[in-house]
Amino acid sequence: MTLISDTRELAAFCERIAKSPFVTVDTEFMRERTYWPKLCVVQLGGAEEAAAIDALADGIDLAPVFALMDDRQLLKVFHAGRQDLEIFYHLTGKLPEPIFDTQIAAMVCGFGDAAGYETLVTKLTRAHLDKASRFTDWSARPLTERQIAYALDDVTYLRKVYEKLGKKLAQNGRAEWLAEEIVTLTSPETYDPNPEEVFRRIKTRSASPRYLAVLREIAAWRELEAQRLDLPRSHVLRDESMVEIAHHMPTTPAELARTRGVGRRLAEGSAGAALLAALARGKALAEKDCPQPIDRPAMPNGLGPVTDLLKVLLKMKAEESGAAQRLVASSDDLDLIAAFGEEADVPALRGWRREVFGKDALKLCHGEIGLAVRGKRLDVIVVEPE
Template identity: 50%
Template sequence: MRTLKTTAELAEFCETAKSHPYVTIDTEFLRERTYYSKLCLIQMAMPGKDDSTAVLVDPLSDGLNLDPLYDLFRNRDVVKVFHAARQDLEIFHVDAGVIPTPLFDTQIAAMVCGFGEQVGYEKLVRSIARKGLDKTSRFTDWSQRPLSDEQKKYALADVTHLRQIYEFLARKLEETGRERWVQEELAILEDPETYITRPEEAWKRIKTRSTSPRFLATVRELAKFRESFAQARDIPRNRVFKDDALVEIASTKPRDHKALSRSRLLLREARKGEIADGILKSVEAGQNCPEDELPKVDNSNAKLQVNPALADLLRVLLKAKTESSGVASKLIAPSSDLDALAAGQRDVMALKGWRREVFGNDALRLCNGEIALTAKGQTVEVVEL
């Protein structure tokens, strides 16, 4: 098991990788005590049948520069293969503004190929590679050195089995003509906007019962302060204050430190100093927000006039399409899309791209009364009217 600890070693491996059609990649990282993920290990493998073409890269080694890796990421002649790539890609984008291209995500490909929704790597290893995975190092602190042989073996397995999984799924996609489906799904991962967290938009993730614009303005200011504070100091946002404390403060609207100290949910460290001052300023900003700048709540879904009978028929149609295509139903169309269609809305993902081919066109015809559904044995079929 080779571990690369110098820039020269990494450059040599990446230069060799450029002569191959693909390279499999995974990372190990920690995020429990930081805002941004701390990259602790990179695993890579070129095509091959054993571990001889696989390496570990130690980004914690003194003087190691990842530029050769990022140069490989930009090479469009080599496919970069990940499984469930979202968090891995965020690390590289935050570190260097780089997103590997061309990209292949085996989790997305597996969903399109009939392995179910958000299928895990372990399941694909069992189903495709016919191997088992050693789980003993799953909860390793990857920032500790030295790594044991067991840890290294566990980490390498994340990219060595991935080669066989990638080759199997790539063939299946070619056979079924579904390569374009995967490319449509990868567009989100390839978009830099996916990895940008803007403090002014952080409030949209907070769950609240009240939709009062003035209350939401205070939530917005508190969430903005917390996100900016956490980013600047690279600490988890919950270490600043948690969501329940944020909602409590937005409700009680403390005006001074004495009132703030009465909060039941606020961490002790947040009752004084910079955090306390930031909270009070945020509450003041939210309460004094001009009327024309108050958050606008989208109530369109709450006002949907859903035809329940049509919604039920759409669910039956979706089940039939899921069985015939082998694609997970939630990937084709979530329940919210079905209700929107049954309420007359047409701006839904189920009517776009490959989803329209698989389900959307017939869903529209069903809504328009152009087709009916009939049971035939154990299946449901479309009947032209």
């Protein structure tokens, strides 16, 4: 077991593994009480060695790790790496590239909708992992031997998982499928939400532009305040409280304090003043500048059976192709294809998804093909025009 807590030792280790054809990467972090993830441990694996780096060690400088992440000639391999990538983006302002995500690769290669690391390790290496340390306190020091062993498992077995999935992608010609999915992971917009748009994530009780304007200002204030204080959004103000404030639009601290989940301490303090100011900005906004509800296309009646048929076709095509059903098309995709056919602006009708499922989905909707049970198999049959 290797735990690095010294900058000089870390630099030497990173220099060695930089010569590998790829490095495996994982992190352990805490986020229950903060807005930003608190990095506790970084795990790196080269071709022949791996180490866990104590990111909280006194005086340690993680610059050698960041240099590795910034090396465009070195492939970085993650499993379900979105949160790991967010950490590096927050700490450096840049995203590691190029990357390979084994969870996405597994979804492309027939391992189901959300292939867990433990499942992949078992299927591809026949090893069994000890996951008992998954939910331990990674900020507590010293780290136990069991924690270190757990952390290292996440990058040592990942080497073999990557190699085997890489071979499968080469054999089935789906490397481009993976590349399309990686684009989202390596886009800064994925990790840098616009405070002016976060209100769209909140379940609202009204579609009134004025209501949405107030909610937008309140949600933007909360987002920036949570970042400034490094607290979870709900610790600053819960979604339910924001919805109530946008609905009742209080104008004084006393009125604000009566909102469930706010209370006098917040309402009468500087946060309450800032919150009321945000509310006032939303109320004062010109009508033409108020956000509009996202238009949901009116769905024709009687689509249920068509959507159900598309679900059956999707399941069939996913099993045939070995691509995860969730990766090929969503429920919303199916509804929109059933309603609008080729005019539906959905991922399922673009790129590799169109080849796997979209083309036949449109044919099914147009009555050009049907589904029939033959023996114990479901087949696509061509419908002859009348």
